[in-house]
Amino acid sequence: MSSGVYNKSYLMTAGPTPLPPAVSQVMAEPILYHRAPAFIEIYERALNGLKSVFQTDNDVLSFAASGSGALESAVANLVVAGEPAVVASAGKFGERWAELCQAYGADLTHLEFEWGTKIEPEAVDRALAGLDRPARAVFVTYSETSTGVLHDVETLASVARSHETILAVDAVSATGAVSLPQDEWGVDVVVAGSQKALMCPPGLAFASVSDRALETAAENPGGRYYFDWDKTATGQRKTPADSPFTPAVTIWRALDVALRMIEAEGLDNVFARHAVLARAARAGIAALGLERFGPDDDDANVVTAAYLPDSIDGAAVPKNMRDGLGITVAGGQGHLKGKIVRIAHCGYYGAFDIVTALTGLEMALIELGYDCAPGTAAGAAEKVLIEAGSPEPVA
Amino acid sequence: MSSGVYNKSYLMTAGPTPLPPAVSQVMAEPILYHRAPAFIEIYERALNGLKSVFQTDNDVLSFAASGSGALESAVANLVVAGEPAVVASAGKFGERWAELCQAYGADLTHLEFEWGTKIEPEAVDRALAGLDRPARAVFVTYSETSTGVLHDVETLASVARSHETILAVDAVSATGAVSLPQDEWGVDVVVAGSQKALMCPPGLAFASVSDRALETAAENPGGRYYFDWDKTATGQRKTPADSPFTPAVTIWRALDVALRMIEAEGLDNVFARHAVLARAARAGIAALGLERFGPDDDDANVVTAAYLPDSIDGAAVPKNMRDGLGITVAGGQGHLKGKIVRIAHCGYYGAFDIVTALTGLEMALIELGYDCAPGTAAGAAEKVLIEAGSPEPVA
Numbered sequence: 001m002s003s004g005v006y007n008k009s010y011l012m013t014a015g016p017t018p019l020p021p022a023v024s025q026v027m028a029e030p031i032l033y034h035r036a037p038a039f040i041e042i043y044e045r046a047l048n049g050l051k052s053v054f055q056t057d058n059d060v061l062s063f064a065a066s067g068s069g070a071l072e073s074a075v076a077n078l079v080v081a082g083e084p085a086v087v088a089s090a091g092k093f094g095e096r097w098a099e100l101c102q103a104y105g106a107d108l109t110h111l112e113f114e115w116g117t118k119i120e121p122e123a124v125d126r127a128l129a130g131l132d133r134p135a136r137a138v139f140v141t142y143s144e145t146s147t148g149v150l151h152d153v154e155t156l157a158s159v160a161r162s163h164e165t166i167l168a169v170d171a172v173s174a175t176g177a178v179s180l181p182q183d184e185w186g187v188d189v190v191v192a193g194s195q196k197a198l199m200c201p202p203g204l205a206f207a208s209v210s211d212r213a214l215e216t217a218a219e220n221p222g223g224r225y226y227f228d229w230d231k232t233a234t235g236q237r238k239t240p241a242d243s244p245f246t247p248a249v250t251i252w253r254a255l256d257v258a259l260r261m262i263e264a265e266g267l268d269n270v271f272a273r274h275a276v277l278a279r280a281a282r283a284g285i286a287a288l289g290l291e292r293f294g295p296d297d298d299d300a301n302v303v304t305a306a307y308l309p310d311s312i313d314g315a316a317v318p319k320n321m322r323d324g325l326g327i328t329v330a331g332g333q334g335h336l337k338g339k340i341v342r343i344a345h346c347g348y349y350g351a352f353d354i355v356t357a358l359t360g361l362e363m364a365l366i367e368l369g370y371d372c373a374p375g376t377a378a379g380a381a382e383k384v385l386i387e388a389g390s391p392e393p394v395a
Numbered sequence: 396m397s398s399g400v401y402n403k404s405y406l407m408t409a410g411p412t413p414l415p416p417a418v419s420q421v422m423a424e425p426i427l428y429h430r431a432p433a434f435i436e437i438y439e440r441a442l443n444g445l446k447s448v449f450q451t452d453n454d455v456l457s458f459a460a461s462g463s464g465a466l467e468s469a470v471a472n473l474v475v476a477g478e479p480a481v482v483a484s485a486g487k488f489g490e491r492w493a494e495l496c497q498a499y500g501a502d503l504t505h506l507e508f509e510w511g512t513k514i515e516p517e518a519v520d521r522a523l524a525g526l527d528r529p530a531r532a533v534f535v536t537y538s539e540t541s542t543g544v545l546h547d548v549e550t551l552a553s554v555a556r557s558h559e560t561i562l563a564v565d566a567v568s569a570t571g572a573v574s575l576p577q578d579e580w581g582v583d584v585v586v587a588g589s590q591k592a593l594m595c596p597p598g599l600a601f602a603s604v605s606d607r608a609l610e611t612a613a614e615n616p617g618g619r620y621y622f623d624w625d626k627t628a629t630g631q632r633k634t635p636a637d638s639p640f641t642p643a644v645t646i647w648r649a650l651d652v653a654l655r656m657i658e659a660e661g662l663d664n665v666f667a668r669h670a671v672l673a674r675a676a677r678a679g680i681a682a683l684g685l686e687r688f689g690p691d692d693d694d695a696n697v698v699t700a701a702y703l704p705d706s707i708d709g710a711a712v713p714k715n716m717r718d719g720l721g722i723t724v725a726g727g728q729g730h731l732k733g734k735i736v737r738i739a740h741c742g743y744y745g746a747f748d749i750v751t752a753l754t755g756l757e758m759a760l761i762e763l764g765y766d767c768a769p770g771t772a773a774g775a776a777e778k779v780l781i782e783a784g785s786p787e788p789v790a
Contacts, residue, residue, distance in 0.1 A: 005783070008745040008747065010747065352755070362777070374775075374778045377770075379769040382754055382757070386761060
């Protein structure tokens with residue numbers, strides 16, 4: 001907790017993200033029995049709402065777990081010990097796929113791209129072509145939270161399809177922030193978590209799984225229990241829908257409210273909001289004279305990452321922002337620690353969150369001796385906001 | 396409710412003011428019976444805490460009412476129909492004293508000063524000297540919320556004392572924002588409400604009443620009931636403390652938490668925080684090229700009021716900020732409607748609230764055709780914040 005005029009807390013990380021008041025409030029309602037009609041109504045409505053956000057007709061299989069639990073479900077259901085699997089990574093969360101495949105004994109081909117760059121679909125294509133047996137699956141990340149980079153999942157899906165293998169995508173920080181039209185792009189497995197752009201607390205993990213992927217999983221039914229897709233699919237397809245294990249009822253209530261907020265805003269409007277906020281963040285970073293980390297894409301709308309000036313103590317930036325100003329942003333992970341700062345804007349974020357984060361970043365930089373005029377970053381963001389226009393109020 | 400990137404609400408008015416999360420949360424606790432020990436403990440602790448904030452040894456008499464109820468209590472207990480009373484006003488809330496005195500049939504001398512100017516203590520002195528019978532009381536405002544002006548209560552108290560009359564001060568928006576050392580300044584009556592710098596919802600009204608004022612009230616016991624000071628004083632002085640009418644138990648719980656937050660921050664630090672925020676707001680206003688409304692005082696730390704440019708539609712400014720950007724500020728009241736804008740910073744406000752309000756004001760001005768560079772206001776506020784320094788984090 002900071003003090004004085006810095007008496008409020010601003011969470012600008014890519015998860016947990018801020019909760020809308022209506023989401024917080026519904027969790028204070030009396031808890032429900034998970035077999036009561038009142039809960040089943042909420043559960044079924046939220047399961048349906050998830051399909052809209054995942055842009056799919058699949059059942060979105062849901063687990064009481066962190067997002068990593070959904071990643072594990074993909075590996076546990078698709079990977080077979082000793083059989084080939086391919087991971088293409090370019091950051092910390094991509095590497096998690098590799099760790100999971102190793103834990104499950106896959107004959108792993110791990111294509112490692114430099115952090116901050118994009119996965120090259122051609123390299124994945126070549127790797128798949130070079131295998132002596134078909135890969136059980138290819139595992140990639142959509143929005144790589146450690147770098148801010150958005151990978152080309154559409155092309156990766158067609159590459160996987162051309163080799164008749166499954167593509168599993170970690171869309172934990174992307175789902176609900178940037179579009180991933182799963183069925184249109186032909187992505188077999190998309191996994192996500194509740195705590196990012198879905199505007200809920202951590203605790204629910206999702207795997208939207210195609211029939212083809214379910215069939216692939218059914219070929220090898222052992223070696224998993226809690227994360228078994230068939231168990232959860234069988235439960236969710238019952239009338240009324242059921243969960244094989246006690247569902248996290250409170251977070252389901254939160255999710256139900258959050259999904260209805262997304263529906264009311266309109267999914268395209270949600271993506272457009274993220275795009276404007278990201279443009280404003282990028283403009284602020286540029287105005288501060290900071291170099292953007294990662295490719296100069298205009299679709300990296302989940303997290304904005306920037307190199308910190310060499311002249312200052314980079315690790316002090318997120319620390320001073322948090323301890324001095326009450327603003328929590330992320331620094332770099334792994335070898336990027338102290339080198340970059342990451343401002344997230346996936347979920348319940350608005351224009352003045354970006355103004356606040358950029359002003360705080362600027363103040364921390366100035367405090368550490370960096371030379372720039374106060375108001376520079378906020379002004380650049382403000383220009384973007386003015387150009388984006390003021391929307392009509394929603395009744 | 397606004398929309399798109401303007402999806403959040405920012406309340407920058409002088410009441411109701413934002414509630415700290417801990418205050419909101421305690422109101423969600425199960426409601427208490429007002430004679431239960433659990434409530435009495437809260438009630439007595441809050442009654443004591445009020446004395447610290449009012450800087451007095453008086454009992455702070457408390458009513459379930461809006462702030463205006465506490466004003467009425469002062470008039471109902473002090474004014475006698477047909478007897479002289481003096482009101483000195485320079486704004487809308489000062490005029491409320493006059494309306495109350497008229498409602499209670501006082502032989503009223505109303506000294507009206509121009510809105511935005513300060514009450515002249517010498518004029519009050521002359522008015523009191525010119526009366527043929529002693530005034531029952533003099534009624535003034537400390538922080539005039541309609542103009543932002545802070546009146547010279549210390550001198551007014553000595554003027555009233557020299558005429559052996561009672562001074563009653565409306566400190567509704569001032570209490571807990573700017574210092575009013577009631578006992579040190581010898582102010583007989585200070586009234587306030589829960590919904591401003593005390594960081595609570597509206598619903599509790601306070602009158603800190605000296606023994607001399609209680610004795611004056613006792614001379615004429617009739618013509619009042621709910622707001623009778625003696626009834627409430629008698630109740631509050633019991634062991635355990637009691638209220639003659641059902642206390643608003645939920646708001647008392649809120650107040651108990653809010654007062655403990657003020658105690659933890661330290662009253663002097665609370666005043667210092669308000670001073671820095673007000674300086675930042677004034678710097679932003681000046682950088683925008685707006686003329687400050689009211690005298691050029693550096694102690695008007697409750698509300699910052701500024702003239703809007705003649706070239707634009709002034710009434711559109713608060714409307715566009717609210718409907719377009721989600722930021723609620725106040726325009727002018729009475730004849731100042733459309734002429735001024737008022738940014739309040741009394742209560743649970745912090746540095747980035749000011750940055751947000753100023754950025755929103757700037758955006759609304761630009762939208763209406765006013766010429767200024769984006770980032771101007773935020774930059775000026777940021778400079779003040781940097782100069783004020785980053786406080787040590789509180790554990």
